[in-house]
Amino acid sequence: DIPIIFIITPTYYRLVQKAELTRMANTLRLVKQLHWIIVEDFEVINLKTKELFQSSGVSFTYFAQTKRKTTKNHIRGADQRNAALDLIMAIHNPSIPAVIYFADDDNTYSLEIFEQMRYTKKLSMWPVGLSGGRTYETPIIKDGKVIKFLAWNSEKRKFPIDMAGFALNAKVLWTYNPMRFSTDADAGMLETKLLERCCTVEEIEPLADNCSKVLVWHTRTQKPTIYIFDNSLEV
Ligand code: UDP
Ligand code: MN
Numbered sequence: 001d002i003p004i005i006f007i008i009t010p011t012y013y014r015l016v017q018k019a020e021l022t023r024m025a026n027t028l029r030l031v032k033q034l035h036w037i038i039v040e041d042f043e044v045i046n047l048k049t050k051e052l053f054q055s056s057g058v059s060f061t062y063f064a065q066t067k068r069k070t071t072k073n074h075i076r077g078a079d080q081r082n083a084a085l086d087l088i089m090a091i092h093n094p095s096i097p098a099v100i101y102f103a104d105d106d107n108t109y110s111l112e113i114f115e116q117m118r119y120t121k122k123l124s125m126w127p128v129g130l131s132g133g134r135t136y137e138t139p140i141i142k143d144g145k146v147i148k149f150l151a152w153n154s155e156k157r158k159f160p161i162d163m164a165g166f167a168l169n170a171k172v173l174w175t176y177n178p179m180r181f182s183t184d185a186d187a188g189m190l191e192t193k194l195l196e197r198c199c200t201v202e203e204i205e206p207l208a209d210n211c212s213k214v215l216v217w218h219t220r221t222q223k224p225t226i227y228i229f230d231n232s233l234e235v
Contacts, residue, residue: 003097003118005034006088006170010080011049011105012041015235016221020105021049025056031114036060037087039080041067048234061087068183075190077104078181085180089173098170102163106221109164113215116207117167123199126208128165131218137162138211139204146204153188159195164216166191172198 007028011017021038028036036058040046045064053060065083081102092098099120103109117124125146127138132152137160139146151160159166173179176198185193208215 001097002033003099004092004170005031005114005118006084006092006098006100007034007036007103008081008084008100009036009038009103009105010041010077010084011038013046015224015226017105018049018052018235020221021052024103024105024109025052025058027109027111028058029056030111033118034059034114037084038062039084040064041077041080061091063087075181075183075185075187078183078185078190082180082183085173088170089177092170094171094174099167100170100173101167104163106219107164108217108219110215113208116215120167120169121205122169122172122203123166123195124205124207125161125166125211126206126216127211127214128162129214129217131162131164132160136214137165139206141206141210144206144210146201146206157189157192158201159192159199161191161195162218163191164218166195168198 009024011021028034038053038060040049040062042064043066045062050062053062065080068079088100099117101117113126125139127136129136131137134150134152137151138149139161140148140150148154149160154160179194179197181190182193
């Protein structure tokens, strides 16, 4: 059997939320052996949102997780992603091959990247388009190995890569426990601090044809300007 892909998506209520999640569901429904973990950044889940997931046909778990009060910086999505990692450790048998991918609800994902990340041995990486104030951020590969990065703040970050640009073999959760995001990290240090817990740069497995192709994009949705609020229909 092919490895399972666990997709972890923190999400929160705003006018574009349903549109974002609909678009994402339409992508994920085309990927087999996938389990989508959606974590609502709130006290309770939204039943309308749950219906959206149900009708998509994607295998999913949807639950709510508020920001944990003990953390000082409240990095957006960090507590939600950590709760999803807790869930994977609770429901998954680590002897079954699986990978973990942190997929924000507003990004754009090619189908190709899922099939490539599926076989991640430990940590795989690839370029992310429209990220870090550049056309793309990427590891630079020489003889099949990562030698450096073209990315924002690459001097100060050991793994200067966006959340959308890597996948982890699920086994690392058990081997390097606790593999969790530090919720008091400075903004922009979230990814590197997690990966530093389990991996070295030498271990990175470059995907997307040796990081020569952009297969995911850090797109961001513009906040809509609304002049007339009509709540008769759910948006
Ligand atoms: N997010 C969240 N709570 C928040 C803000 C963001 O759960 O208060 C989620 C959001 O839905 C997305 C992820 O965290 O899936 C990253 O947020 P965003 O896309 O706004 O970050 P950016 O694009 O600026 O990196
Ligand atoms: Mn985003």
